[in-house]
Amino acid sequence: MPVIMGTAGHIDHGKTTLIKALTGIDCDRLVEEKKRGITIELGFAFMDLPGDRRLGIIDVPGHERFVKNMVAGAAGIDFVTLVIAADEGIMPQTREHLEICTLLGIKTGLVALTKIDMVDEEWLEMVKEDVAGYLSTTFLADAPIFPVSAHTGQGLDALKSALSELVDTYQPRRRSDLARLPIDRVFTLKGYGTVVTGTLIAGSFKVGDDVVAYPKGTTSKIRNLQSHGQPVQVSPAGRRTAVNLPGLEVDDLERGEVLALPGTLFPSLVWDVELTCLASCPRSIKHRTEIHFHHGTRETLARIFLLDREKLEPGETAICQVRFAEPMAGVFGDRCVVRAYSPLRTVAGGRIVSPLGRKVKRFAEPGLEPLRRLAGAARDEVIPVQLELAGAEGLSFARLMVLSDLESRELDKALKRLCDTGGAALVDREGREGRTFVAASVVNRLMDELLAAVAAFHKREPLKQGVTRGEMASGFGRGLSPKLFHFLLERLLKTGKLAAEQEMLRLPEHKVSMASDQAKLRDTLLGIYDTGGLTPPNLKDVLESLNLTFKEAQPVYKVLMDQGLVVRIKEDMFCSAAAFKELVAKVAAYFETAREMDPSNFKDIAGLSRKFAIPYLEYMDKEKITVRVGDKRQFRRK
Template sequence: MHTVVGTAGHIDHGKTTLIKALTGIETDTTKEEKKRGLSINLGFAYLDLPNKQRIGIVDVPGHEKFIKNMVAGLPGINLVLLAIDANEGIMPQTKEHLDILTLLGITDFIIVLTKVATVDEEMKELVISDIRDQLNETPLKEVAIVETDALSGLGIDELKRAIQDRIQGGSPNRQRVPARLNVDRVFSVKGFGTVVTGTLIEGRLSVGDELVCLPSQRKAKIRHIQVHEEEVKSAVTGQRTALNLSNLKVEDISRGDVLTVPDNISLAWMLDAKVNCLKRYEPGIGLWERVRLLIGTREVMARLVPIGVEKLNSGEDGFVQLRLEEQVAVKQGDRFILRGYSPVVTIGGGVVLDSNPQKHRRFKEKVVESLTIKDQGSYQDLVYDFLQNKQDPLTKVAEISQYLSIETTAISILLRQLVDEGEVIQLADYYLACDRFSAVEEAVLNVLVSYRKAYRLRQWMPIEEFRSKMAFGGTPRQLELLLNEMAQLNKIVLSDRGIGDPNVQVVLNAYHVGEKERMLKELLKSGFLPIKVEELIANNKNALEVIEVMEGELVYLTHEYVISTVYLDRGIQIVRELMSEKSEMTLADFRNRTESSRKASMLILEYLDKQQITKRVESVRILGSKA
């Protein structure tokens, strides 16, 4: 497991000095930071633990004005050192940092009491007691306190051992999902060009990989990779990573952007989320409140729409839809912080439940049920909910894997279980929920019913006309798979002529019967001479409808010419007789035997070629595979 440790705490509580004592690395690197004596931007270092494991450390700024920089450093962090000055104890920014950490889902902490050499024993014990009291109702109520003094070196070795103990047996990395890195720094190195840094949230990156920068959609290629200042060929989930990129100038990419593989993440204008409104934010979260959304390494403005309730009161959890003022590239499961537009205070935070939702009606029961499943459901429930609610009915394994950030192998197992339970249907390499299939089936039959009302005597609806009438968001291949499945279930009938309803029988009235008999007589009289459809119907629209029910009695040689089935069958018999005589025949042979014209013989034989009854070889024909 590759680990990143972060710091948090009030301004001047010794975070940067502590990191220097642990690592020997100065993370306040800018002139402005050194002059002001506080961290403005993210600082990075690495630490070699007693067991020789190397971990990354992110020093996040503590001043209130730089909270968004702090949040930018937290994605990918496994453990947080909460620094508290032994002279001051818990301060306002300590509490705000703790709120932010908790809202971002961080649960593993070490409390580091700093500057202990500057206070007497009685003062130190009072501060420790106060810390315990103030953290009693937080996730840190039983967390160990390590006493340190960075300048004298007191407690530094003990802290290293504590870090080593806490990171052993951590959660497994998500290396088999597509790579994603939230950019937190961008700069240029002479002789190399553009360099970006960030924690590799998931996946694996290697030299030579093609990446896309979101939201700009610009393409880039990895020239070099560094992890902890060492050149490597690949970086994996959890590592602090520096990438030297080609095809991207410094001005083409900025902090807040996301680097990922092509077709991995869709840009979103809306997000469905579970939000916790902090207890100390007394106004609560109301409809259309404008907030600052801090997600990944980015800050965007958004409007909040509570779902299922009028508003979220202080201390409450609930569902919201965030309507964004800029697009973001995030995934289901990503955590975020909400800060007020004015005044700029932390009001809450939460987790993304759907990164590509539709606009919801606020009090629709099914919407609330779906969000509840996304929030509380098992992985199997989440897979089914995704299949049930995504825009296109058919889905591939990779789409679900990307959405849930779960390996494809695990997704395939979950889908197999759902198929076995009769909840999901598999069509080739696609899956769809049974309820979605029923909805598509109903839509298909409705189109056929409407067509039937317009053309009472037409047994078949042309497939192209059907596609133009069918409101289907998928590809032609997906629709073909669905129609074939319906045909196997005897819900519809498919033929070369189009698509039909097996439960509909065409009934002719006396007039239609008369037209049918007239046309059959003309076809029989014409014999081996095909007739143009327009001549056969004699400008009679009703006759054109009657032709639709004459399948089996006439055959369309082309879209323009028809022939009696009786004479087509005789033509096939003549072909077999000619072939038995000399194993091949010419167009002239067939024309002479049928006593027809060259054009008529050509129309019939070309039709037989398509049916594989005959096969043309240069100027002669032989029997085809279906003769």
């Protein structure tokens, strides 16, 4: 598996010179670097090892003014070679670089004590003891120290052997999917066009892949790939990679963007971060402090919003939100570094617990508790918490890929287990971003709320059979996705907690409850229309005979229509539903032998005068039983 080594250390301690002595490659490529004799930008080299292996190397600048470049390089390394000059010992950037490596989660490395040709043995031993003592409380506590001289070659063979052995034993854990390449260089190469370089920190790229530069969303297709100057068809995770992107200009891209496959990253203005303030920080970090935020190869201004305190003291760790002026694309578990706005120095760092942060009320435990659980969750415990935080919005499979540390196969199995054990529900199988899942606790809460909404409707409208799906969708379901609303309804109907009659929804136990006077009116009206058949009395005459207004009688008419006992033919005309059904049967029988029907035919069939025949014909047209063609009707079913 490819491995990347990075250097760290104070300016002029010999990092670049040491790499040249080990590999024959001069990492200082800029004219300004040659002129000033210091490293300004990141440098790249490789060292061939026994067994046809190759160690990628990133050389970082040591000057305090270029620490941001150092962070960009360190973000892609697996282990570090801390370079300390024997004639100077531990210096400010020795400390800061080591702190940055710690914050980035680097846990392995060794120490190169350079320029030993400039000191005597006694001094060298004293410096070795001093370095060992300083490193005793760091991740390099047990790291071997190799005295070397790039000028005389002393100690270089031992260092090379140690590096080879470290590569043999070191097994970096990298995701094989979710390909990401944080861009650290953008340039034009004659005959190729625009090229970007970076360390592929996950997944792989192959020639012909469609790619997107996040967060801007610039798209292209990989024309060529190179690794350490050699063309390749596929570049795996952990390898320094140059990507040739046709159709783009240098100005279309910039350091800090992340090259990935389409639809795999989701830039956001808010991240939830588990942040640790360095014990060496001279002061606390206050709520809303503006900072320089480093992630991958990108540096940007941001503000820290502390959620459970007013300030983060040196040595303390807390969950906070980092808010950006422009969207950032990250993945759960990514490391970040925070530097003070002024004076510039590293003050904190941490781990992303959600790169899709949501609004959280400060000092509110219900919102904070899941974030704390997320920070300490085992890999298989992350998904339920992320779904819980997502609420009714749910999460697509693609978003869960960036919100967890699981590869696609693992994630697929974890979601299946979660759904099988009742911890989550698959609410959309064909969403724009793939399958969408919602936490079971959220589904259960929403089903209870939907049932409560139907019960409240019954209480408000006791004379109605129920509420239509459309009314529920535009009311209760207004803030939900259509797929989730449909899922809730279907689950309630399937379990019998909700009943449906065509488009009408009701609680199974609901019965139209009428007061005695309304029940009496219902029976009276039903008798009037049953007696009237197809020639019912005018609505005005019915109401006058009962000494009622339509407003008073309307609820009972609605019940009769909901129960399918009465049909409203037009504004002021109702008739018996049974009589109308017989009429439709007669019309259907007529069309068994005829293709068309004119009004006179209809009057003969129904035995009606024009006064009644025309409203019935128009109503049947409206109900799509018949269709009017000129002055005649045809049967739609035919």
